[in-house]
Amino acid sequence: SAVISQKPSRDICQRGTSLTIQCQVDSQVTMMFWYRQQPGQSLTLIATANQGSEATYESGFVIDKFPISRPNLTFSTLTVSNMSPEDSSIYLCSVDRIAGTQETQYFGPGTRLLVL
Amino acid sequence: AQKITQTQPGMFVQEKEAVTLDCTYDTSDPSYGLFWYKQPSSGEMIFLIYQGSYDQQNATEGRYSLNFQKARKSANLVISASQLGDSAMYFCAMREVMDSSYKLIFGSGTRLLVRP
Numbered sequence: 270s271a272v273i274s275q276k277p278s279r280d281i282c283q284r285g286t287s288l289t290i291q292c293q294v295d296s297q298v299t300m301m302f303w304y305r306q307q308p309g310q311s312l313t314l315i316a317t318a319n320q321g322s323e324a325t326y327e328s329g330f331v332i333d334k335f336p337i338s339r340p341n342l343t344f345s346t347l348t349v350s351n352m353s354p355e356d357s358s359i360y361l362c363s364v365d366r367i368a369g370t371q372e373t374q375y376f377g378p379g380t381r382l383l384v385l
Numbered sequence: 386a387q388k389i390t391q392t393q394p395g396m397f398v399q400e401k402e403a404v405t406l407d408c409t410y411d412t413s414d415p416s417y418g419l420f421w422y423k424q425p426s427s428g429e430m431i432f433l434i435y436q437g438s439y440d441q442q443n444a445t446e447g448r449y450s451l452n453f454q455k456a457r458k459s460a461n462l463v464i465s466a467s468q469l470g471d472s473a474m475y476f477c478a479m480r481e482v483m484d485s486s487y488k489l490i491f492g493s494g495t496r497l498l499v500r501p
Contacts, residue, residue: 302488359428372418373432374480
């Protein structure tokens, strides 16, 4: 399994401010993924982050709102900018891992964000 | 069009009994992967089991097994000998391949409650 840590685990923020979420993986990975889970909803991919290139954003998500950094193969950050209450969600980073013939995708513990 | 469908918003099961959580999918790609995750109230996404589209046998992991019926495009999760700790949300997901990357598309989830 992959060991993934995220900081902070939770935060309460005021609208209009920004929060940067960190994701650290225990070994090098090519792709890191950022997902959002709004209250009572399923997970939606925000963007894919490859080291050394710009992140690729899904429809409905833009770089100005969710800037992502990927400085090396074990670390990434997601910033939620100019927050509004609608940004209250769980944000999760994810990596894939192949062990033999078994593929899987692991998730970090998530960051619970509440915007007031 | 919804690509992953979980038709059971909530399920009850008696402790020590088996339970099946339904998942159907839609794709025209011959190569795909199907995942099941457990999300307890803590919010973390716990990987349970993976099934590749070319795998000849149904995947099993401990008390979890995946009833993969390719012609019907279904990938139901079977939990045997339910335990109280199995109470959680369960998400089915499909790996969708994009141009140079991939992403997981999630179903809406099933909330399982195990009764003592």
